[in-house]
Amino acid sequence: MRDLYRGLAVVTAVAVVTVTLVMLLPSRPDEVAARPVAAPSTVPTSSVPTASGLTASPSASSEPSVTPSPVDSAAAAAPQATPTPGPSLAPGYTAMEALYADPRVPKLPKKVARLKMTKPGRGVVKDRRTGLVVPRLGRPWKAHQAAPFTSKQVLPLKRGSNQRGMLVTCPLPIEEQKSARDTALLAARWTLNHHPEGGRIRWQVSQPIKGGWLLTYLVRYGKHVSRAAVVVLDGGMAKPGLAFVTVPESQRNRWRDITRVVSGVRVLG
Template sequence: MRVVYRGLAVVAAVAAVAVAVVLVLPSEPDEVMAGPVTAPPAAPPSSGPAPSPSPAESSPLPSSPPSSGPSSPPSSGPASSAAPGQRVTPSPGSSLAPGYTAMEALYADPRVPKLTSGVKRMPMASPGRRFVKDTRSGLAVPRLPGPWKSYGAAPFTTKQVLPKQRGTSLRGMFVTCPLPIMEQRSPRDTALLAARWTLNHHPKGSRITWLASQPVKGGWMLAYRVTYGKHASRAAVVVMDGGMSKPGLAFVTVPDSQRKQWRDIGRVASGVRVLG
């Protein structure tokens, strides 16, 4: 019996060892069902300076190649689709794209055609004897006859308008003010930018067709047609140095519904003077 008990004890010991091996040895990973490996959680920030690495932890080689220059700050706007070094054409009526001058933006605007030498001068009309004085721009401009009348000038400095018509908000307008855009070296270029700016006061989708272009004393005059849908207006701008910190601008526009007053555009173009 002592032998039997001893044999049973040996069998029990062998079974216990087998169970311990099963519990200690890890199981093989399942290659198919294994998910993505996640990074360990970041260490909590320390309130003091980071300890210096031990010599055994230091490495003479960097873990990643050094940057060739300062890193660019993240952009706050939408990413550009243009290739590096390629300029982005500004959209019509929008603000200037980075790196563009005012004239480059003008030439990129499909609403404003190139002003060629083929655009002729216009005959000058008699401006009349009555004038409106604009002391802010340093200009004196014709006081147009009826049905024109003076009107609240804001946001301009002087304003004359034609009567309102039923069924439309468009009517003739003649205004003056200090130049609302950046002055260019050439009065002609300044007038071009001013004409583009006047599209803000025409219906959406308006386009310019040049009718006349010529120098005036101390500045430049442009006359043009503004087309929008099936209708159009005649308009003109005169940019002139009135002796102020900025040149003065005279701008007139008359829709085709009041075409009888198109003749007054010639009076404006020929009648702008420096305030004496």
């Protein structure tokens, strides 16, 4: 009996050791040591484009991130292409870019004729809001209600026509530029609002004057044309003053008055 008890004790001890080893050892050979917990990924939770063009979703694992190819990196670093200016411009274009993109206004040639000035006459109109003086044109010109301008003279309408000559002054209605010439170009473009729809400019004269710039030009609309001029001049006010004159071909016998006007515009002294 004593030998039987000893045998049972040995079997029991072996079983206890076996169970203990099973509990302590990992279930698979490669799990000898506990794996460290991976740190949270610093990649945003949104999907990340890969070099292959596919989309990879970031995870909290320690797997290496995908590095973009040099081509992709260069494309990302390259500046966005600027759209070509056109009649409809995206926000952000300057006033001069808008001018050069307007098909109605051709680029001013490097060589443009200069105007031979004439005597403007004695009569003047003093515009104290612009600080300018313009000639008072004789009959058939006559003073007219100025609004929305600050002074206005007009020719009578001819039968069968809704176009007539006018001479107006006002504070500069467009953004002043560093160059007086550029300011005058923008002003000429603005005057197309006061010509028939579809008008296109053809430059005639461009020259500096004391304190400003002078332009004369033709405005062609359909089969008809008007002759016009703008003078931008610093009259000592918050904004430069603008003198604008236009005469349609139906009153072409008064085109000579345009030279009188641009010859006589001056600062109110």
